[in-house]
Amino acid sequence: MNKNLPKWVDLGLIPLLTLMLAFAVSGLVVLSIGQNPIEVVKVMIQGAFNPFGIGHTLYFTTNFIFTGLAVAVAFHARLFNIGGEGQAGLAGVGVALVMLSYDWPHWSIALIVGTVAAMAFGAAWAAIPAYLQAKRGSHIVITTIMFNLIAGALIGYLLVGPMQAEGSLPESAKFPSAASLPTMYDMLGWFGIGFDKYAPVNISFFLALIAAFLVWVLIWKTRLGYEMRAFGHSEKAAVYAGISPLKITMIAMLVSGALSGMMAVNTVQGEAERLLLGAVEGAGFIGIAVALMGRSHPVGVVLAAFLFGILTQGGAELQFTLGIPAQMITVIQALIIMFTGSLENMVRIPLEKIFLNAGKRGRA
Amino acid sequence: MSEVAENAGRLDVAAPAIELIGISKAFGSVQANKDISMTVAKGAIHGIVGENGAGKSTLMSILYGFYKADSGSVKINGVPTVINDSHDAIAAGIGMVHQHFMLVDNFTVLENVVLGAEEGATLGPSLRKARKELKRLADEYELDVDPDALIEDISVGFQQRVEILKALYRQAEILILDEPTGVLTPDEADHLFRILRNLKEQGKTIVIITHKLREIMDVTDSVSVMRRGEMTKTIATSSTSPEDLAEAMVGRRVLLEVNKSPAQVGETVMEIVNLSVTDAHGVKRLKNVSFELKRGEILGIAGVSGNGQSELLEVISGIGAAQSGEVRMQGEAIDISPKANAGMRRARGIGHVPEDRHQRGLVMPFMTWENTAFGYHNEPEYSKGFGLANQKYMMQDAREKMERFDIRPPIPQLIASSFSGGNQQKIVLAREIERNPDVLLIGQPTRGVDIGAIEFIHQQIINLRDAGKAILLVSVELDEIQALSDRILVMFDGVIQGERLPENTNEGELGLLMAGVDPEAKA
């Protein structure tokens, strides 16, 4: 990416420094609402890693791996998919529909069916903005945001209308229990290892890791990934090479939507086992921060997702212990997007100067 | 007494218009200008020549305040002048016509002239004043332009006049022109030179940056040569020759001619029949273009850029579509509808070295081994099962191509943007030529390429011809067209204005054709 900087600076030092800046400013925000940042960090770490918390941390991490990968895949084709929220929401509808339509005999079948449904619905919800971008030149950022809002209205309608279970709550019926996905407690239990019985983290966590590996293969090892990256760097060059912009835009967004959608396997199928209102809870947006921090590389995405898992679970603990609203995490997320994304040059430009001068001295 | 006064006055007049002292400038790790000093006498036309990347434009951009020098100083009319930005330069009486015009396309001529030289917060009075002033300048210097025309609607020749008018409107005494003839027909260039001589007579000082030695010889009084960021020579034009200048530019003797044997022309490979293209704005870019391309020949297409050559290449290479007409390859019509794509052309044996290697021919952040397969990446040898790429082979293939085309440094893992212009172009050529296409389309093969690489590239093109391949060469460099082509077509306004054999024509005739005039019809 940059000729003047060694790779370890570009991929290691810069993200680290920008992250520290984001945390430093977050600390100021904490101070300004009358809290002690050190206390806050303690509470968050404690909350995220205690035996009860870690199961939640990994549960959130799972969500963010999916949505982070979704944003990252689109980024490679220079598409900014802000629609993870809506895509994951619709995927939840898809999961609920297949889970409620049939008594799946075993969790393994339910997992496959649920995953396929989640991917299909998530991809479908991404398909329209993708097509409009490729064919009509509509700004994908705004259309995907609109599709988030439209998805919200649609799900709201479904949960007080056609899909509402008996009772007055806006939620679907509970899924048949034979299809329940194994939780971490269950899985570790197979090997005789103990874990928090009520922790929401489930088999989807491994699904997320597999997805990360497959995304790595797709982007860096396949010809399709090569075409996506070429298109992302220069649309004109892609056309010259016979790569269809329509095809790449559609595929990148479908893959992206499907990855966002897979989050529903974790939340709707794995945890809630019914469709609830607001099931996505901002994870689609957090995917943006995760992808930016992770430099759109699957390894980076998994690490960044873990960080956000810690923040989210720690943030819940903050609310519980110190009464700080969960929006604290939204602020930290915004600051991370800002510092690792748009304000990155604040760190990069001085570093480039330092390395340039060091290089000159080295040669002299 | 009076003699002293006169002498003092003469001394003042004799102060050079421009004096640059020890100018240095680095971009990152690239030293663009190294300790450059230069003097230009008042009322002179001074030329600066040098290869691409020699630092000519950088030097003049520093004078114009567009870039800031790392060190050095400037004197204007003998007065030390600090130029921090273009505002300071304009105040010091300097005007500049950039290579890429600095005009606002959807503004009128008048608005462009006024921009930055407004008087007062509202526009009305400024526009009225400028309209009057433009009229006066037009009469004085042969610089007619419709003040209410939109820039996007007028030709580049007129756009250039607007740039000159902008400078004169700001009362520039020193005018810098960066590669002013690159976009002009020889005729328009002559007109420009008339204007410049006219300006000179009015006492203005003019600096021209160019890589065309003939222009230097024709129009300048003195000339400076730049090489690799340094100024190697400054001399009166009358006491030098193009050969000397070329040697000073490159640092060694250069062959200005290309050695080639007579063409062994074979059968027709490609026929273009009545091809017409209308762009998205409804403008006709190609109008019923027809020609044939034969094995073993280089067919050169001359013309000022923007006369349909790009569209022609785009349609044949499958990037763009045509509304009517046919392209036949070995007698068989190929798809020129919007459904076609560049991949289909490659399958038919049509290779393409595009005009713009930065935006099209290469993916700049891609490594060389990724670029040497670009466009052919779905071919079996680059593929493995499950949609995977055969990266091991791609790497080996890149290494071989880099060696055969002398691409330096020969490291396949380097990204394209870290190579020089010449080496980048060699990467594209290696990729396209090594596929052994029946037809090779080549656009601007040596744009932004250093002289050493130009010789190599020309030789590769001729070798391909001698191997019995058909080559369609598009270039705005008339010298290049004349040197390489076995047959020349001249395009003007989307039409083939004429066909000539290089041995039976000359620059003057081709220039007239490029301007839309048919010399034979006139006679």
Added chain:
Amino acid sequence: MLDFLTNDLLQLSDSAVRFAIPLLLACLAGLYSERAGIFDIGLEGKMLVAAFAGGAFSAFAGMSVADGGWGMGGWAVWVGLGAAIFASIMLSMIHAFASITLRGNQLISGVAINFFAAGITVLVGQYWFKMGGQTPQLRGGQRFEPITLPFAEALRDVPVIGSIYYDLISGHNIIVYLGFLIVALTWWILFRTRFGLRMRAVGENPGAVDTAGISVVKLRYSALIITGILCGLAGAYLSLGTAAAGFGKDMTAGRGFIALAALIFAKWKPIPAMWATLLFGMLEAIGSKYQTLDLGIIVLPGQFMQALPYILTVVILAGFVGKAIPPKAGGEPYIKER
């Protein structure tokens, strides 16, 4: 029929204006930014923060000293307005710093600002007021009151014109009138002043501006300050000038994005921007007047009515209503050195 015209249509038009005003102000805010070559999808966030700052400061200023407020009575709403504009300008300057000075990615900066706004308003709101992120209900001098225009009462009974004047034109608060005034002012600035000429130029070709001896950076910062002011007005209108009478969590509800769509629809021109936002305002008015819409054949549910402006936004962006050409230099940082 006449009854429908005089009552329903007038009432709808009246509320269309009310709904349109924040969109219009945000749309004009976006116009200054994008005409100067800076993409701004952070309009939403700026409005939100402005709405919060307006609501919060007006509440403090209007509260009696005994209750811990500043006891400023009728001035409270102006304090709120000032705070709204200040907060919005601050965010706009962060965007300017990221996109102009640091040449960062403008889309990402905008997205970050939106999230920041969504979080910080609730965080600080909870800290200050302990009301779950809301600000206290605003009353009297803490809000913008409707203004009855001269002769409105007297002309009220004149058929048609009288009721149009009384019901539709009169009776809005000052920001509404200010909004329409700014439309005219923007047109004049854009097409008749030196600043407008330079601003349009910098959005098309910053190089032309730079080589003409004008600072691209200063010009773009100035444009973004105006963007900040207008977003501040838009946000202040939401919390200080509508029936909401205070700030509520996420109260902008996508208006910043709809304003952007309106801007594209209006081809970056002020007068068409007014019509475009009035159209969106009308949709919102219909949606809020008719909770469900019975079309005879099918009954459209409330959620559909609620989503209607979003759907229209998508339709507009898809260019089914004419192709829009954005300012050429939009979204790209100006880099002059290689």
